[in-house]
Amino acid sequence: MRKRLLVIGSAYPKEEFDFLxxxxxxxxxxxxxxxxxxxxxxxxxxxxxxxxxxELGPERLAKxxxxxxxxxxxxxxxxIPLRNLGEGVxxxxxxxxxxxEVGEYAWGLLLAAAKKIVKYDxxxxxxxxxxxxxxxxxxxxxxxxxxxxxxxxxxxxxxSVADIGRAFGMRIMVYSxxxxxxxxxxxxxxxxxxxxxxxxxxxxVLALPLxxxxxxxxGKDELELMKRDSVIVNIARAEIVDxxxxxxxxVRNGQFIFATDVWWSKDGQESYAPELPFLELDNFIGTPHAxxxxxxxxxxxxxxxxxxxxxxxxxxxxxxxxxxEEYV
Amino acid sequence: MRKRLLVIGSAYPKEEFDFLxxxxxxxxxxxxxxxxxxxxxxxxxxxxxxxxxxELGPERLAKxxxxxxxxxxxxxxxxIPLRNLGEGVxxxxxxxxxxxEVGEYAWGLLLAAAKKIVKYDxxxxxxxxxxxxxxxxxxxxxxxxxxxxxxxxxxxxxxSVADIGRAFGMRIMVYSxxxxxxxxxxxxxxxxxxxxxxxxxxxxVLALPLxxxxxxxxGKDELELMKRDSVIVNIARAEIVDxxxxxxxxVRNGQFIFATDVWWSKDGQESYAPELPFLELDNFIGTPHAxxxxxxxxxxxxxxxxxxxxxxxxxxxxxxxxxxEEYV
Numbered sequence: 001m002r003k004r005l006l007v008i009g010s011a012y013p014k015e016e017f018d019f020l021x022x023x024x025x026x027x028x029x030x031x032x033x034x035x036x037x038x039x040x041x042x043x044x045x046x047x048x049x050x051x052x053x054x055e056l057g058p059e060r061l062a063k064x065x066x067x068x069x070x071x072x073x074x075x076x077x078x079x080i081p082l083r084n085l086g087e088g089v090x091x092x093x094x095x096x097x098x099x100x101e102v103g104e105y106a107w108g109l110l111l112a113a114a115k116k117i118v119k120y121d122x123x124x125x126x127x128x129x130x131x132x133x134x135x136x137x138x139x140x141x142x143x144x145x146x147x148x149x150x151x152x153x154x155x156x157x158x159x160s161v162a163d164i165g166r167a168f169g170m171r172i173m174v175y176s177x178x179x180x181x182x183x184x185x186x187x188x189x190x191x192x193x194x195x196x197x198x199x200x201x202x203x204x205v206l207a208l209p210l211x212x213x214x215x216x217x218x219g220k221d222e223l224e225l226m227k228r229d230s231v232i233v234n235i236a237r238a239e240i241v242d243x244x245x246x247x248x249x250x251v252r253n254g255q256f257i258f259a260t261d262v263w264w265s266k267d268g269q270e271s272y273a274p275e276l277p278f279l280e281l282d283n284f285i286g287t288p289h290a291x292x293x294x295x296x297x298x299x300x301x302x303x304x305x306x307x308x309x310x311x312x313x314x315x316x317x318x319x320x321x322x323x324x325e326e327y328v
Numbered sequence: 329m330r331k332r333l334l335v336i337g338s339a340y341p342k343e344e345f346d347f348l349x350x351x352x353x354x355x356x357x358x359x360x361x362x363x364x365x366x367x368x369x370x371x372x373x374x375x376x377x378x379x380x381x382x383e384l385g386p387e388r389l390a391k392x393x394x395x396x397x398x399x400x401x402x403x404x405x406x407x408i409p410l411r412n413l414g415e416g417v418x419x420x421x422x423x424x425x426x427x428x429e430v431g432e433y434a435w436g437l438l439l440a441a442a443k444k445i446v447k448y449d450x451x452x453x454x455x456x457x458x459x460x461x462x463x464x465x466x467x468x469x470x471x472x473x474x475x476x477x478x479x480x481x482x483x484x485x486x487x488s489v490a491d492i493g494r495a496f497g498m499r500i501m502v503y504s505x506x507x508x509x510x511x512x513x514x515x516x517x518x519x520x521x522x523x524x525x526x527x528x529x530x531x532x533v534l535a536l537p538l539x540x541x542x543x544x545x546x547g548k549d550e551l552e553l554m555k556r557d558s559v560i561v562n563i564a565r566a567e568i569v570d571x572x573x574x575x576x577x578x579v580r581n582g583q584f585i586f587a588t589d590v591w592w593s594k595d596g597q598e599s600y601a602p603e604l605p606f607l608e609l610d611n612f613i614g615t616p617h618a619x620x621x622x623x624x625x626x627x628x629x630x631x632x633x634x635x636x637x638x639x640x641x642x643x644x645x646x647x648x649x650x651x652x653e654e655y656v
Contacts (some may be wrong), residue, residue: 011463100473104496107435108443115436115622118449120615125607129600129616135339138621145428167495168432272457279453287448288457293466294443 003045003313004066008053009073016302023313029053042066046312048305050074058084069312073305074292075102075157076237078210082327090312091322093209096156097304098295103160105291106205106235109259113231114142114203118285142202142231145169150201152217153208153236154180154187161205173197198225203233210237211326220245229255235291238264247276250283259285331373331641332394336381337401344630351641357381370394374640376633378402386412397640401633402620403430403485404565406538410655418640421537421648424484425632426623431488433619434533434563437587441559442470442531446613470530470559473497478529480545481536481564482508482515489533501525526553531561538565539654548573557583563619566592575604578611587613 003024007017010030017026027040034055041060046069061067061084070091072080077093085091112118123129131137149165151158154176162172166184173186175197180187188197194217198204204226208214218232219242226232234241243264250258258278263270263286270289278284295301311318331352335345338358345354355368362383369388374397389395389412398419400408405421413419440446451457459465477493479486482504490500490513501514503525508515516525522545526532532554536542546560547570554560562569571592578586586606591598591614598617606612623629639646 011461100497101469101471104439104472105443105469108439108445111432111436112440112445112449115433115615116618117436117440117613117615118446120618121440121446121613122450124600124614124616127601127607131600131616133339134621134624137616137618138623138625141429141433141618141622141625143429143622143626144432164492164495167492169428272452272459273455279455285445285449286452287443287445288452288459288465290444290448290465290469293462294469294471295466296462297466297469298471 004040004043005309005313006040006044006047008047008049008056009051011296012302016299016306020306020310020313023310029055038063045069046071046309048073048309049080051079052081061085069309069318071305071309071312071318073301075301076209077322077327078237078239082322082324087324090318091324092308092318093320093322094301094305094308095209095320097301098292099156099160101295101298102157102207102235102291103164105261105294106157106161106207106233107164109233109235109261109285109287110203110205110231113233113257113259113285114144116140119282142229144203147171147202148173148200150175150197150204152176152204152206154178155207155209157235158205158207161207170203173201194222195225198222199227201230202227203231206232206234206236206240208236208240209326210239212328213326214240216240216242218242218246220249223249223256226256228253231257231259234258234260234262236262238262238270243274243276247278250278250281254283257283257285261287261289261291263289332368332371333637333641334368334372334375336375336377336384337379339624340630344627344634348634348638348641351638357383366391373397374399374637376401376637377408379407380409389413397637397646399633399637399640399646401629403629404537405650405655406565406567410650410652415652418646419650419652420636420646421650422629422633422636423537423648425629426620427484427488429623429626430485430535430563430619431492433589433622434485434489434535434561435492437561437563437589437613437615438531438533438559441561441585441587441613442472444468447610470557472531475499475530476501476528478503478525478532480504480532480534482506483535483537485563486533486535489535498531501529522550523553526550527555529558530555531559534560534562534564534568536564536568537654538567540656541654542568544568544570546570546574548577551577551584554584556581559585559587562586562588562590564590566590566598571602571604575606578606578609582611585611585613589615589617589619591617 005024005026008029041063042065048071050073072093075095075098149170150173151162152175154174175188308318333352333354336357369391370393373394376399378401400421403423403426477498478501479490480503482502503516545568636646
């Protein structure tokens with residue numbers, strides 16, 4: 001008997017799902033009324049989802065007695081209400097599907113910060129730019145060759161960031177929960193490792209999943225371990241950084257730069273109007289979570305997700321199975 | 329007998345010149361009055377200069393009867409009045425001294441353009457950013473992997489740009505006056521070669537010297553050969569691009585981006601307030617010629633220049649000898 005897949009989200013090209021037809025019947029949440037959904041719930045085996053919808057609250061979830069597999073379309077699964085899902089439900093992230101594009105984007109933010117591109121473009125546009133003497137102007141620009149790049153989280157995205165860092169002639173340091181043994185990579189683990197790595201980094205890229213243990217991982221103490229003129233790039237999830245501690249740190253350290261593509265959530269959604277006035281700071285760079293969407297355009301995230309659903313449907317071992325205890 | 333070196337420019341640390349003491353007496357233009365300069369002119373053998381000073385016009389130059397060597401502190405020598413110098417005067421550029429820093433900076437501009445960092449940061453700061461649906465947002469962002477990087481001018485800077493491009497998984501095309509035979513590099517020469525290369529580039533980095541033949545090299549016809557959504561980065565000299573043709577092209581092609589660290593001259597000086605309203609365009613990114621100064625800070629340009637002056641003083645063959653006929 002064919003299984004049943006519920007797809008949450010409307011932007012997918014339907015023909016991409018055709019190859020799953022032998023294993024499953026696909027249903028689209030967006031095309032259902034409440035009654036249709038109610039009758040379907042007990043028959044659904046698996047779900048494809050980016051952002052968990054309000055229509056599937058705990059009550060309805062309880063009715064999904066056959067549900068055994070949830071595939072995230074996003075690399076991060078922090079939006080999925082794992083505590084409301086039965087322990088028997090396998091949840092998979094879409095790690096790896098975004099590596100190239102998000103890695104490239106991280107470098108865009110990194111260089112915009114290190115080379116002062118955003119700041120200088122803004123200065124020139126005021127049409128009153130007075131050029132300081134050459135050595136003063138040049139001193140603001142960070143040369144990367146020979147400096148140290150720290151990467152927190154060494155999955156697909158972190159690896160892509162580190163590989164490019166090598167081409168810039170940077171020393172590579174990696175903070176990972178896994179053991180990393182790679183030539184030319186200095187690896188750090190645990191709280192003590194973090195404390196050893198942070199003071200050495202000129203640039204730090206956050207590429208960690210948002211879990212119980214990474215939430216607020218960079219707070220006041222960690223920021224103060226860093227060099228006063230270093231750069232943090234966040235292409236992971238905003239909540240990895242304690243926003244109040246960061247804001248205070250940026251105000252007190254004008255040469256410290258924070259460049260982010262991800263934003264702290266308000267009412268369950270990322271908000272580009274943060275509660276603290278980051279947008280008034282010259283040493284803050286923000287872009288509207290464009291890195292992931294740039295990968296979606298290429299089609300790989302959907303393809304990766306569907307291939308993993310196929311593994312589940314065929315009874316094979318799916319990839320990127322999430323460890324529940326890291327979230328609940 | 330020791331020779332005499334005239335140094336033009338004030339920002340140099342004097343102790344860096346000490347090692348030349350056995351071969352030459354060093355004089356500093358900034359420390360001289362008109363009379364002192366007049367009496368010194370006939371005794372000067374060589375000159376170190378970034379920007380040619382108004383104090384050394386044709387009349388005074390005519391009095392520099394011993395002058396036989398001019399070393400530029402800058403990579404480009406377009407500021408040096410070759411037509412007023414005798415044909416026997418050897419002029420050397422400082423090519424290679426800026427390669428790492430300017431190459432890195434080019435990547436800062438390139439990614440700021442390709443990833444829309446400057447545009448998005450500006451949009452978010454207006455605090456009214458309305459997020460378009462994911463696929464629309466992502467479509468604006470250029471993914472570099474698998475795309476084509478064109479580099480015009482394959483000296484130190486061009487090579488540095490190309491090497492980093494490889495780490496991004498880009499195809500590399502090079503336009504050079506020299507023959508280039510390198511694995512993984514498609515090389516083009518001459519007008520016909522340029523016409524073949526331009527339509528294939530997604531990103532084009534200008535790293536050519538400004539000579540008679542490169543002035544205005546990118547005009548209306550060349551711009552129109554390029555893809556409508558491509559990016560040009562200029563870290564060379566502004567005058568390589570025809571400003572009127574570029575302005576019209578940017579106005580007509582909103583997805584075409586021009587990102588520059590160099591500016592068209594007004595009264596002999598780069599002007600950050602260009603005559604055409606580039607600064608009002610969303611698809612123009614401009615920074616105040618910060619790439620070179622970021623190299624100066626590291627000290628390599630001065631060191632390279634002094635080492636070349638030492639070669640001249642010791643009677644060795646200096647490097648980077650400029651071919652007069654390319655400029656006069």
